[in-house]
Amino acid sequence: MPNKSIEINGGNVVYEILGKTGDFIALTPGGRFSKDIPGLKPLARALVDGGYRVLLWDRPNCGKSDVQFYGYSESHMRAETLQQLITKLDVGPCILAGGSGGARDSMLTTMLYPELVTKLVVWNIVGGIYGSFVLGSYYVVPSILAVRGAGMKAVARIGEWQERIAENPDNEARILGQDPDEFLTLMLRWLNAFVSKPGQTIPGVEDEMFDRITVPTLIIRGGENDLDHPKRTSLEVSCLIKGSEIIDPPWPEDAWERAAEKRATGKVKRFNMFDTWVQAAPPILDFLDR
Structure with missing residues (x-):
């Protein structure tokens, strides 16, 4: 189908x-x-x-x-x-x-x-440690740096989000519509998931x-x-x-x-x-x- x-x-x-x-x-x-x-x-x-x-x-x-x-x-x-x-x-x-x-x-x-x-x-x-560190640095850190530097417009210019916008143009408005402070809080939480910790295989x-x-x-x-x-x-x-x-x-x-x-x-x-x-x-x- x-x-x-x-x-x-x-x-x-x-x-x-x-x-x-x-x-x-x-x-x-x-x-x-x-x-x-x-x-x-x-x-x-x-x-x-x-x-x-x-x-x-x-x-x-x-x-x-x-x-x-x-x-x-x-x-x-x-x-x-x-x-x-x-x-x-x-x-x-x-x-x-x-x-x-x-x-x-x-x-x-x-x-x-x-x-x-x-x-x-x-x-x-x-x-x-390596596998988790790479994922956090690749998928989350660029968005943190961008939003801290120049807000959601900078986030939308990141290569990975540009790919999402190219495949689905509605995504640009969805990204730009995020509150920068709330987005940063979320990205920091998502990054924390990739920090290696005892008891998390x-x-x-x-x-x-x-x-x-x-x-x-x-x-x-x-x-x-x-x-x-x-x-x-x-x-x-x-x-x-x-x-x-x-x-x-x-x-x-x-x-x-x-x-x-x-x-x-x-x-x-x-x-x-x-x-x-x-x-x-x-x-x-x-x-x-x-």
Whole structure:
């Protein structure tokens, strides 16, 4: 089906559904990337071929959806949005699956709204000092510097928000309409979620929250030397989710690093970091079909 949108918490959320029959999988990518980011659709289609329907969505501040600014962290905002999306579309309870930031969003949604989730699949889980530090500095600090320096007009000129405006022109007014002081307070709170703390294996989430995940869970662990999605974090999460299953990555141990190198040297002309994700389809389908 083509793109559709639905209003959630005062903003439009763009989504699409692939497949005609089968249980629903809500599939979430990482970063502030849209559902159309290269690498995600091949995985979605492979899951459809395996007998499932897949819900793809542009999270707030991603793709063509409206920007939104509220919540304890950006992942908390997205979890609330996904809960409303699943409920309004009447596709739940369903399977949640996601990689990188999408893994965190999916885990948090399962923690906060366990009644909506039947199974959980996550990979490329972000954690550790470096991984968390990079996310905070990349996604939050530029907006803090901009709003402190020249208000919301400067925020709207940041490259990442310019991309959101290019995909959805209404976002310019939504950004400019924010109260600068309230926006700064929110950004500082969002930044705090990415500060590594004892008792928080994943950014902004207390370890005790993992006790709320009781559904069958598959974890595809991070690569051996992946600083962004550490192997250690995946192993710790597997300890925190009782009864979870953890498997080695179906892609090479250094897949993330090699993709980053190609991107940095200009050997690829498009985003390539999720290209290996389709390789996860067989183990995911094996897990879901059991």
